[in-house]
Amino acid sequence: MPNQQVTLGCDALAFRYARNAPNIFSGLTLTFRPGSVTALSGASGSGKSTLLYVLSLLLKPSAGSVTLNDQPVSQLDDATLSRIRGSHMGFIFQDAMLDPARTVLDNVCEAGVFAGLTRKESRAQAAALLEEFGVEHRIDHRPGEISGGQAQRVGLCRGLLTNPGLIFADEPTGNLDTDTSEVVWQALQTRARRGATVVIATHDPDLMKRADALHRIGGGAS
Amino acid sequence: MIPQHSRPPQQVPLGRGPRTLTLVGDQLRAAVSRPAATITAALVIAVVCVIIFATTGRSAATEAQVIDSVNSMGTRLITVIDNTGKAGIDHSAVGKLEALEGVEWAFGMGPAVTLSNPAVGVTMSVAPPMRTVIGDLPPAVVLTHGRAPASGEMILGVDAQQALGLSQASGTVAARDVVFPVVDSFTAEGELSALTGWGLLPTDDVVPLRYVYVLAEPNTDVASLARAVEAVLPAAVPGGVSIEMPAQAIQLREVLAGTLAGSSRQMMILTLLTALVLTSITMSGAVAARRRDFGRQRALGASRSAICVAVIVQSLVAGVVGVTVGLLVGLPVTFFSSGHLPSLRFVGGAVVLLLLVAVMGSLPPAVVAARRDPVRILRVP
Numbered sequence: 001m002p003n004q005q006v007t008l009g010c011d012a013l014a015f016r017y018a019r020n021a022p023n024i025f026s027g028l029t030l031t032f033r034p035g036s037v038t039a040l041s042g043a044s045g046s047g048k049s050t051l052l053y054v055l056s057l058l059l060k061p062s063a064g065s066v067t068l069n070d071q072p073v074s075q076l077d078d079a080t081l082s083r084i085r086g087s088h089m090g091f092i093f094q095d096a097m098l099d100p101a102r103t104v105l106d107n108v109c110e111a112g113v114f115a116g117l118t119r120k121e122s123r124a125q126a127a128a129l130l131e132e133f134g135v136e137h138r139i140d141h142r143p144g145e146i147s148g149g150q151a152q153r154v155g156l157c158r159g160l161l162t163n164p165g166l167i168f169a170d171e172p173t174g175n176l177d178t179d180t181s182e183v184v185w186q187a188l189q190t191r192a193r194r195g196a197t198v199v200i201a202t203h204d205p206d207l208m209k210r211a212d213a214l215h216r217i218g219g220g221a222s
Numbered sequence: 223m224i225p226q227h228s229r230p231p232q233q234v235p236l237g238r239g240p241r242t243l244t245l246v247g248d249q250l251r252a253a254v255s256r257p258a259a260t261i262t263a264a265l266v267i268a269v270v271c272v273i274i275f276a277t278t279g280r281s282a283a284t285e286a287q288v289i290d291s292v293n294s295m296g297t298r299l300i301t302v303i304d305n306t307g308k309a310g311i312d313h314s315a316v317g318k319l320e321a322l323e324g325v326e327w328a329f330g331m332g333p334a335v336t337l338s339n340p341a342v343g344v345t346m347s348v349a350p351p352m353r354t355v356i357g358d359l360p361p362a363v364v365l366t367h368g369r370a371p372a373s374g375e376m377i378l379g380v381d382a383q384q385a386l387g388l389s390q391a392s393g394t395v396a397a398r399d400v401v402f403p404v405v406d407s408f409t410a411e412g413e414l415s416a417l418t419g420w421g422l423l424p425t426d427d428v429v430p431l432r433y434v435y436v437l438a439e440p441n442t443d444v445a446s447l448a449r450a451v452e453a454v455l456p457a458a459v460p461g462g463v464s465i466e467m468p469a470q471a472i473q474l475r476e477v478l479a480g481t482l483a484g485s486s487r488q489m490m491i492l493t494l495l496t497a498l499v500l501t502s503i504t505m506s507g508a509v510a511a512r513r514r515d516f517g518r519q520r521a522l523g524a525s526r527s528a529i530c531v532a533v534i535v536q537s538l539v540a541g542v543v544g545v546t547v548g549l550l551v552g553l554p555v556t557f558f559s560s561g562h563l564p565s566l567r568f569v570g571g572a573v574v575l576l577l578l579v580a581v582m583g584s585l586p587p588a589v590v591a592a593r594r595d596p597v598r599i600l601r602v603p
Contacts, residue, residue, distance in 0.1 A: 053597045058521060079525045086523020087237020093600060097518045101255040106248075113248045114523030116238025158522075170600070 005034040005195045006068050006088055006165035008055060013064035015047070015054050024050050025217060026063070032213075034165065037188055037198040039211035046218035048201040049170055055199060056089055056168045057081045068166075086114035090164035092184070094171035096155035098143040104130065105139045108157045115162040122161065129157040133183065149180035156187055167191055169200045173207060185210065240528060246535055252515075253536040259508035263540030264547065266504050267580055270497035271548020274572055275556045275564065278490040283562035298326075299413045300448050301466045302434035302455065307333060310458030311431040316357035318454050319434065324442035329357035330431040335397040337421050339386040350382035352397055352421035354429050359422070360437065362411045366391060369406040373426045376402040379418035383407045395421060444468075490572075494579055501583025505537050509587040516591050517599025526592035533588035534581055541580025545573055 014026035024047035032038050032055075040048040053059045055066055057074060066074040073084065090111070098107045105126055112122030130136040133153040138146050146154070152175070159167060167188060173181035185207065192198045192212070200207060208214050253260050304311050311330070319328040332354035359370075371377045376395055383391055391407035402423060410417040414435070434455075438447045448467050457463050509516075516529050524532075549569070557563050564572075 049601065050597075053600070056521070058597055058600075079527065082520075082523050082525035082528070083237050083239045085521065086239065089523070091518075091521045093518070093521075097514065097600070099252070099255075099515050099518075102252065106251060106255075110248070110519065111522045113244055114240050114519065114528065116241055117244075118241065119244055119247065 003163050004088060004165045006197055007034060007070065008032040008166055008197050008199065009067040009070065010055060010061075011064050011067060011072075013051075013054065013061050013066065015050060015059065016062045023062070028064070030215060032197050032199055034195050034197050035192055036212040037192045037200065037210075038213040038215065039208045040199065040201045040215050040217055041203065041208050042217035044203075048217045051217055052168055052170055052199060052201045056091070056166075057085055082114070086111075087116070087162065088165050090159035090162060090167045092156055092159040092167065092169040092172045092188075094174045096143070096148075096151040098151055098154060100143050103140050103142060104135065104146065104154050107143065107154055108161055111158050111161040117162065125161055125163075126157060129160055130154070133157055133187070148175060149177060152176055152180055153183060156184055160187065160191065165196055167196050167198045169198070169202075171202055171204075172200060173202070173204050181206075240523070245528060245531060249532045249535040250539060252532065253539040256508070256512075256536075259504075259511060260536060260540050260543070263501060263504045263508065263537060263580075264543035266497065266500045267541050267544025267576055268547040268551070270493060270500070270579075271545055271572070271576055272552040272555060274490060274493050274576075275548070275552030276559065278486050278493065279552065279556045279564040279568060279572070280560045280562075281486040281489070282564045282568045283556065283560050286565060287562060297468050298438040298440070298442070298444055299468065300436040300438065300444065300451055302431075302436065302451065303464050303466065304430070304432045304457075304462060305464055306462050307432060308459060309462030311434065311463065312456040312458075313356045313428055313431060315431060315434055315454075315456050318456065319436050319451060320357070322436075322447070322450055322454065324439050324447050324450075326437040326439045327358070327360045328434065328436045329355060329360060330434040331355055331422075332425075332429040333432050334420075337382070337386060338396050339388065340394060340396045340401060342387050350379075350385045350419055350421060352376065352382075352395075352402075352423055353432075354425045354427070355422050356425070356429070356431060359424070360414065360435070362414045363417065363422075364409050364411070366407045366409070371405050371422075371424050373424055374402065375405045376421050376423050377406045377408050378404055378421045380407050380409055381419040382421050385419070397421075490575075494575055497576070497579045498583050501537065501580055502586055504540075505533065505584045506587040506590070508536060509533055509591045513591070513594065513599055516594065517596040520596035521600060529592040530585075530588040533591055534584050537580045537584030538577065541577045544580070545576050548576070549573070 009031045011029050013028040014023050016023045028051070040051055042048045050059065054061050057066065061074055065072040068084070073081070099110070105123065108126035108130065109119065109122040112125065127136065127139070130139055133156060135150050135153050138150055143151055143154070169188060172184050176184065188198050188200065200211065202208060302311065313330065316328050316330045319325060334351035334353055336349045337352045338349060365377065378386065378388070378391055378395070386395060388404070391404055393404055394401045395404055396402070408418070436451055438444045444467055448465050452465055455463065516532070519529065553563060
C-alpha cells in the first residue's frame, strides 16, 4: 500500500505557455483513480508531457484546476506544492536523470530528502528497492559506470522510494530494451495494484495497450 | 479493468517536508561530490583571503605598531601644576584622582627642597632638588636594586646621585638640616625621565602638592579625563592650578589612526567587493552546470528555498575551504613580509567577512536557479 491513496483529477483544465500563446490543451476533465495505470498518448507536440507536468503540479494551469481527492490544489503556493510533490508523488523520467557526480545510492536517496525521510530511513528503503530491481551490486557506482538499462532501474527506484500514492512517468520506456521495459511496466503495474495512481505519458503502443485507461491528448479520449 | 474504490475522498495531508539537517547534509555531500566547481570557488576565496592578509592585514599590523608607539605614556600623561605654590592642592587629591575611571596611576609631589651631601660638607655648584612623594611610585620609576623606600626614606635619581658625589645609593643626604637615609637609586622613562635629577622622599605626612601626575589608560579620551581631573581636584585656590596635557601628540595619534585605518578600510572594501563579484561569477558557473540537478530536485519535491539552500551550502563549503587555505598561506606571508601578525580581532573579522562574501556572492545565482522553470530542464528533446 502507498503512504496515501490519492485520486487525481482535473477539471476544465487548460494550459498555455504565454498569455498570448495558443492553448496546448483546454477543457480537460479527467479522473485518475487509485489502483489504475493510465496512459496519456498523442502525437509529438500534442501536450501529453505538458499535461503530465501540470498534473504533477510543476506547471500552473492557465484555466481550470488539478484536484487531489477532490480538493483543488493547483493554485497553492510553491512551498506547499513542493511538499505535496515530495510526499505523495514519484517521478520516472525518460532518461533516468541521474546525478552523474553521486553514487547510485545517493541518487535513489535524493527523493527521501524532500519527503522528510531521515538519511537512515532513505538508505534502508533504497537498499531494498535496488535489490528488488537487481542493481544492488551497483550501489556505490556512479551513473557513468552503469548501463542505460541499469540507470533506468535506478531512476525507477528513486521514483518509488517514498512509496508514493501518485506515480508519474514521462516516456519511461522510451530508450529501453525489451527486458528493461518489461521491468519498468511490471513495477508500475505492481504499485498500481497495491493502490497507487499511475499516470504515464507514452508513445509506446505496448504500454498503451496494457494500461487500464488511455487518454489521447489532442485527439479525443478512449 | 480498473479496480473500484468506494472509499470516500479524503484530504491529502501535506507531508512532513524536508528536514533541515538532512537537506543541508545532502547538499554538503552534493557539494563535495563536485570538487571542480567547489574548489574553483574555494580558490577565489583563498586568493582573496591571501590578498587581504598581504595588504590590509599587513597595514593593520603596521598601523597597530605605529599607534602603540604614538600611544605611549607621552600622549596620556596629564600634569597638574600649582604655578604659584599657593593654590593649596590637598594631598587627598592623589586618592581621588586614582579612583577616576580611565586612570592608570596617579601620584603627587610636594615643593622642591635643595639637597646636600653631609659627607662632602660643601655646597655643590648645581645642587639637586628633592621632593616629597604622595601615593605609589609609578612603574616608569625603576629602582636600581629594587629596594622600595618606606616613609621618610630617600631614593635618588641616578643623575642626582652623581651630582651629590655618591658612588653608591646609600648613606645619607640632608635637606634644610634634616638628614635622610638613602636606600636606593632609580631611573625613569619617558615623560618622567626628568625625575632622575631629583631625590624622592615618600611620606605619610600631610603636605600641600605642587605637582600631580595622572596617566590615562590606553584608548581613554585624555581631554575628557583632564576635565574630570579639574572637576574633582581639591584645591584651596583652584584658579592657581594649571592642567597640562600633550595636545599635539594626542592630535597626531588621532590623525595617524584615522588616516591609516581609513586607507586600510578602503583597500579591504575594494578587495571584498572584487571577491563578491568573482564569487558570484564562479557560483553562476556552478549553478549552470547543475541545472539538470535542480530541475530534477524540483520535480522530486524541492521548493525554491531548498534550491537556494543547495547553492548557498555549496558556496559556504567553498568559503570554509578557501578561508582555511587563505589563512594557512596569508598569515605566514604577512608575518614574513612585515615582521608582525595582524591582531586576532582583525583575523576574526576578516574570516567572518569572507564567509559573508561567500554567502552573499551565491545569492544571485541561487535565486536564478530557484526561479528557473524545471519543466524546460526536464523535457528531453
